[in-house]
Structure formats: structure tokens, C-alpha cells
Amino acid sequence: MILIVDMNSTKNPFGFNEFVLPIVSIAEELEECVVKHYLEVNEEDLADYDKIILSGSALMDTVTLDQPAQFAWLESFSKPVLGICAGMQTIGLVFGGRLKKCSEIGMTEIATSEKNILFSSTFKVYALHNYALVPSAEFRVLAESSNCIHAIKHESKDVYGVLFHPEVRNREIVERFIHAFAVDRRI
Amino acid sequence: MRLGVLFSGGKDSTLALHKAAEREEVVCLITLISKNKESYMFHTPNIDMTTLQAEALGLPLICKVTAGKPEEELKDLDTAIAQAINYFKIEGVVTGAVESVYQASRIQRICNHSKVWCINPLWKRKQKAILEESVAEGFKTLISGVFAYPLDKTWLGKQIDEALIDQLVSLNEEYSLSPSGEGGEIETTVLDAPLFKKKIGVLDFEVEAQGNSGVFNIKAARLRDK
Numbered sequence: 287m288i289l290i291v292d293m294n295s296t297k298n299p300f301g302f303n304e305f306v307l308p309i310v311s312i313a314e315e316l317e318e319c320v321v322k323h324y325l326e327v328n329e330e331d332l333a334d335y336d337k338i339i340l341s342g343s344a345l346m347d348t349v350t351l352d353q354p355a356q357f358a359w360l361e362s363f364s365k366p367v368l369g370i371c372a373g374m375q376t377i378g379l380v381f382g383g384r385l386k387k388c389s390e391i392g393m394t395e396i397a398t399s400e401k402n403i404l405f406s407s408t409f410k411v412y413a414l415h416n417y418a419l420v421p422s423a424e425f426r427v428l429a430e431s432s433n434c435i436h437a438i439k440h441e442s443k444d445v446y447g448v449l450f451h452p453e454v455r456n457r458e459i460v461e462r463f464i465h466a467f468a469v470d471r472r473i
Numbered sequence: 474m475r476l477g478v479l480f481s482g483g484k485d486s487t488l489a490l491h492k493a494a495e496r497e498e499v500v501c502l503i504t505l506i507s508k509n510k511e512s513y514m515f516h517t518p519n520i521d522m523t524t525l526q527a528e529a530l531g532l533p534l535i536c537k538v539t540a541g542k543p544e545e546e547l548k549d550l551d552t553a554i555a556q557a558i559n560y561f562k563i564e565g566v567v568t569g570a571v572e573s574v575y576q577a578s579r580i581q582r583i584c585n586h587s588k589v590w591c592i593n594p595l596w597k598r599k600q601k602a603i604l605e606e607s608v609a610e611g612f613k614t615l616i617s618g619v620f621a622y623p624l625d626k627t628w629l630g631k632q633i634d635e636a637l638i639d640q641l642v643s644l645n646e647e648y649s650l651s652p653s654g655e656g657g658e659i660e661t662t663v664l665d666a667p668l669f670k671k672k673i674g675v676l677d678f679e680v681e682a683q684g685n686s687g688v689f690n691i692k693a694a695r696l697r698d699k
Contacts, residue, residue, distance in 0.1 A: 297474075298592075299496040299497070300492075300496065300593075300594050303593075303595075304593050304594070304596045304597075307597070307598075311597070311599075344591065344592075345584070345591065346588070346589070346590045346591075391581050391582045391585060392574065392578030392582070416585070453597070
């Protein structure tokens with residue numbers, strides 16, 4: 287079962303429709319999903335989930351970036367995680383990275399810099415961000431645009447982050463993440 | 474949150490308006506009237522009807538004419554949004570964008586520059602679901618433009634109902650036609666919806682069509698009691 291975490295501020299009641307539901311529509315075709323707002327994620331409940339996807343949020347919404355302590359559970363969570371945009375930025379902050387100003391809005395070309403399970407080569411992605419992540423040394427860089435880092439993976443955990451929005455264009459990246467860590471429940 | 478809605482008078486922007494009004498305060502509509510029939514951003518048949526629709530909704534309308542030249546029309550949109558910020562103190566702009574990253578990213582850039590929220594309540598919704606919701610909500614929506622094979626003038630002026638949705642879905646399966654016209658295959662005009670205080674009656678119209686392209690031009694209309 288996948289936990290999809292809604293990273294939108296409660297000040298924006300529309301963020302759920304725009305940034306969470308498109309991920310749900312991809313994921314629920316492959317696996318059972320549960321959606322929780324980030325303020326409702328309970329560390330004790332995390333054992334119920336096989337993997338976690340952290341959603342993005344609106345350009346004006348940087349609420350999760352101001353409270354990485356709310357996501358301290360990421361450090362001890364041992365299963366696969368994919369952070370999208372604000373999700374990636376938040377993962378990076380939890381693991382000691384920092385943000386830098388970098389605005390990219392619209393279709394943007396990125397180049398793969400390290401072989402990985404999610405994508406390959408050079409391709410176009412939908413970007414919607416005002417900040418980029420400068421990750422800590424715990425992360426490997428998987429892809430970059432001409433302006434900033436667009437994808438990362440933790441060096442020892444299955445924790446991934448993409449700054450772009452694969453739920454808008456390149457939905458197969460979300461599907462590959464889910465397939466790569468599919469749990470065989472057959473007895 | 475005080476919101477302005479980018480309003481073309483079609484089903485998508487009208488449904489986005491309804492969704493926005495359910496949760497926050499919609500204080501004005503913003504319409505760009507493009508003189509360029511090929512504009513990817515703003516061209517819509519019967520765009521002049523937004524004046525009557527705004528009156529039916531009881532909302533002020535910021536209306537700006539644009540020559541519709543690529544990128545220049547964005548400056549006109551920027552100006553219209555700036556007026557909405559100045560006059561109506563909007564904190565966010567609502568759009569009816571569903572799938573087009575071309576439109577969405579350009580509006581996102583303007584909102585980002587103006588430091589207001591960009592809200593897309595229908596973003597990535599399934600096309601059939603949008604049509605079904607508009608019918609279920611009681612929208613009276615006409616097909617006011619067709620621009621793709623196998624559509625033709627026989628579709629113009631038809632009201633969208635469940636039977637017509639089934640027909641459009643069948644065409645999607647056979648011809649990969651977007652059922653809600655997100656790819657510009659069809660354009661629509663809303664004559665009534667739950668937030669309309671009065672409904673619009675069409676008094677006179679003209680059909681201009683050639684092959685698989687045509688428009689249903691409303692030449693005269695008036696508000697009627699509901």
C-alpha cells in the first residue's frame with residue numbers, strides 16, 4: 287500500500303486537487319493508495335505502508351520548507367520514498383541540504399547524470415518551482431537542468447526526489463517507482 | 474482568499490469558477506478578447522458573451538482586448554491581472570486549465586511575477602468527468618465551435634447532456650478526439666449554471682462552418698429570469 291502525502295498548506299484548499307489527485311490517479315491504477323495530509327502523518331502508522339510519495343505544492347506555498355522537523359520520520363523510515371518538487375525539497379532539508387533561489391516554470395530540458403531506475407537520457411519535464419535543492423553529501427545527483435539539480439537518490443536508502451512534476455508530464459516515472467518497489471504479497 | 478477567475482464563458486472556466494466559489498470568495502472575472510483566431514491562449518467563439526454572463530453571475534468583469542500575438546498577449550493578460558489586483562485586491566487567479574502546460578505555465582509565470590496564487594481546480598481531471606460534472610451540476614452548455622474531424626456543423630448549437638457525452642466519448646475511442654475539447658477540438662458557451670442569478674436566452678445566431686470546422690455565433694441574447 288502506498289501512502290501519498292499531501293504537502294499543501296491548509297491555506298490553499300485547492301492544492302489537493304492540483305498536486306495530489308493527479309498522483310493518486312496514476313498510483314491507484316497500480317496499487318492501493320492512502321492519502322494523508324503531512325500534518326496527519328503519524329510515525330507509528332508508517333509500518334502499514336510499503337512506499338511513500340510526497341506531493342508537490344503551489345508556487346506560493348512553501349509551508350513544508352519551513353518545518354522540516356515535521357518530517358523527521360523520514361530519517362528512520364527504511365522503505366522507498368519519492369518526493370516530488372516540494373516533496374524533494376523537504377527530503378533534502380531533512381537530510382541536511384539547503385535551498386537556493388531558482389525559478390523554472392514550464393517545459394524544461396533535463397539531462398540524466400547517473401544511471402537509475404526512474405529515467406534515462408535527456409528529456410523534457412514540467413517544472414514549477416522557485417527554489418532548487420542543494421543536497422547534502424548523502425545524496426547522489428541523478429539529473430540536472432542547465433540551472434539546477436532535478437533528481438536525487440539517497441546513497442544508501444531508496445529515497446528519491448524529483449524537482450519536476452512527473453504527474454503532469456512523464457507519468458511513467460511515477461509508474462516505474464511503484465513497479466520497481468512492488469511488493470509481492472502472494473503466499 | 475479573494476479570487477479572480479480567468480473567464481472565457483466556456484464550461485471549463487465556468488466549472489472552475491464554481492469550484493473556487495465553493496471554498497473561497499470570487500470577487501471578479503477576467504476576460505481577454507483575442508483578435509487572433511489562431512491564439513493558443515485565449516481565442517473562444519462568443520467571447521463577447523462574457524459581458525452578459527458576468528451580469529448573470531452578478532460579478533464585475535475586467536475585459537481586455539488583445540491583438541493575440543504570441544507572448545504579446547501575455548503582457549495584456551499581465552495588465553488585466555494587475556488591474557484585478559489593484560481594483561479588487563485579489564490574492565489568487567483561478568483558471569480552467571485541464572491539460573495544457575502551454576497555457577498553464579504562462580499563467581503561472583504571470584501569477585508568480587505578481588505574487589498571487591495560481592489555482593487550477595480542474596488540473597489533470599479526466600475529460601469525461603468534467604463533462605459529466607458540468608451536466609450533473611445543471612450547467613446549460615452549448616457547443617459553440619468545432620475544429621476537428623469528424624465533427625461538423627451538425628454539432629453546433631447542441632446542448633451538452635449525457636447522451637451527447639456518450640457520443641463524444643465514442644469519438645474519443647475511435648478518433649482520439651478529446652471528449653471535452655481540451656485539445657481545441659470543441660469550444661463551448663455556458664448559458665446557465667447554478668451561480669447564474671439569471672439564465673441567458675439566445676435570440677439570434679449564425680452558423681459559420683466549412684467541413685470539420687465551424688462556429689455557432691450568438692448574435693443577440695438577453696437575460697431571463699430562472
